[in-house]
Amino acid sequence: MHSIGEMGRDSGLGVSALRFYDRVGVLPPARVDPATGYRWYAPEQLDEARLLARLRQAGMPLADVRLVLAAWSGGDTGLVPRLLDGHLRRLERELADARGALSAVRARLGHKESTMTTTNRTARLTVPATEFAAALDSVRFAVGTDPELPVLGGILFDVEGEDLHVVATDRYRLAVARASTTGHGGERVQLTVPAPLVDAMRALLTGDSPALLTVDGDGIELQTQGRRVAGQGLGEEFPDYRRLTRLPEGRRIPLDVPALRQGLAGQDGERCALVLTDTVTVADEAFGSGSGYGYGSGSGADGDRVGVNPAFLLDALADGDDMLLEYVGPKAPLVLLRSGTGDAFSLLMPCTLDA
Template identity: 50%
Template sequence: MRSIGEMARHSGLSVSALRFYDGAGVFGPAWVDPQSGYRWYAEEQLRDARLIARLRRVGMPLPDISRVLSADPAVARQTLDTHLRRLEDGLSDARRELSTVRALLDQREHPMNQTRLTTPAHELAAALDAVRFAVGSNPEQPALCGVLLELASDGLRLVATDRYRLAVSLAPATALDGPPVSAIAATAFVDEVRALLDGAEDALLTVDGDLLTLTVTGDEREVTGRRVGQDYPDYRPMLRLEPTRRLAVDAAELRAELSAGATRSLTRSQDGVEQQVSVLTVGTDGALGVADEEGAAGEALRIGVNREFLLEAITAGRRDQLTLELGGPVAPLAIRYPDREGTFSLLMPTVLS
């Protein structure tokens, strides 16, 4: 048997860390002295302690560490892969943020307040259509009453959310002049821009300080507006959700089934708004359905979702085929478009009583 001090010296975990993992129910001693409360560890526990120390160094969350220790090898490896993807995504975010910081530092040294991005007009129109439905309308949250525009070398990313749903789309850039920049465009500006795009060839978006300008080529029509002076909530953690099921669905069939199917009238706890909730089911055979009854045999998953929100998300993409990603009854539902990478929406589920 090893004392807690010996285990700490040989495992790479501190004494306080060993006590923490014991209290959390992840890794406990083989025996606790009933008189002194002193912890003693079996020799064979050293291997798991060293494993925990390595997982701790790479920032693995406690539930995942527990899963690696207790699950079969296939699940443990899947947990490692998921955490590695999460780290890689975080590194990509860090690189992006540091790139923006460098650009801001360069701009401070050599002031250049203007960024110009050109994108095909039809691509911008499709991106706006894909996110417009998710824009918030609560005047007490002005940052959400508009669309976040992120101008970067890979394109113009548009983000909209009212905190109950999130929509993201990417319009490719054919040219970028100036440092990466982000700005919140008010709903009125967004709608005026959309009205200009039909039939146009290219769209030029200019961010010049607080001024936003969208110009279409050809007749040089333009819309101007002021950026919303608010900070947009960090949406990127929502992009790293790990679904457990991916289902290919026909948009028209799902829309018809939702429209004809039964709903439940439930009150949203956050704001007291009454909503009509559809219950999606996934059978043990992987088939998606809309439930009419409280429950049925052969269901592997049930998830409640605001019917109006889901119908709007299906319609927004204007696609015949969709991919639905589900992570469980309390995980967001993702709607993706197989032919438009970087465009998708997330709907928060409604807890079914």
């Protein structure tokens, strides 16, 4: 017999997913210990679990997965190819529809780009080194690594008036921080700086001396304490982060950050459930009562539940212990703020609670 931990490790499903599939009757364990509640799986169930993992990876609906597993375990494999072929045809239709929609979007983008004019970016400003370092540290975790989206592999430097905002996003989370400046006072200037160049700048920001930041077109230079680093920005335009952060006001909940970190550290999967009451705790099981099977979260007598990537949330908590979580709604991003300041915050997209 396999324990649930062994089954999760060997099948690729994960413990929380196995608990979910037990509850919905897709893959119940062969035996549940009546005294401890521990789930035990028969050796032949490992192949079923691996098949289940592949089917869900292929995006097959749960109703069809049930039929495939029932036919598989019952020896009636004639039904399985028909279900697989039907799912493949459905995916092909959806892909054709998506291609058509994206072609129309590309056409509109091409028209918009042809009507836009390019402005010259020039700025020369002084930034307190400690403020600048803290701002970069607050957003660095959210820089993207997808080679298909190189513009997200950097940090946006957005200079307007006396403010320098630094912004990073990998689509699933977005972080914004601010540092005060002097010496610019001109029009808004934006440049996306690649992550390696940002890291080189951050390495120079070690003292209390002010840093001189110069933007000239696609070039950027930082000077401080007699040292300098310079390079080129990324050529693409960064998404409009102000639009992305325009959310209705939500319910703010103080975070017990050390306790939350401890709870998240015990999660080994790509998602877990948070329980939102007058504080925020990690649910014992990701798919517990009231969570529902859909996107985002659900409500119950024990508070709202919302699914998150535990590693992503840990990254967002890394910059301090005095923080708040703002909950807007089940499908809206979670907002993480430092108490008493709006200068640094991050957004985290909720995960589906459906395994």
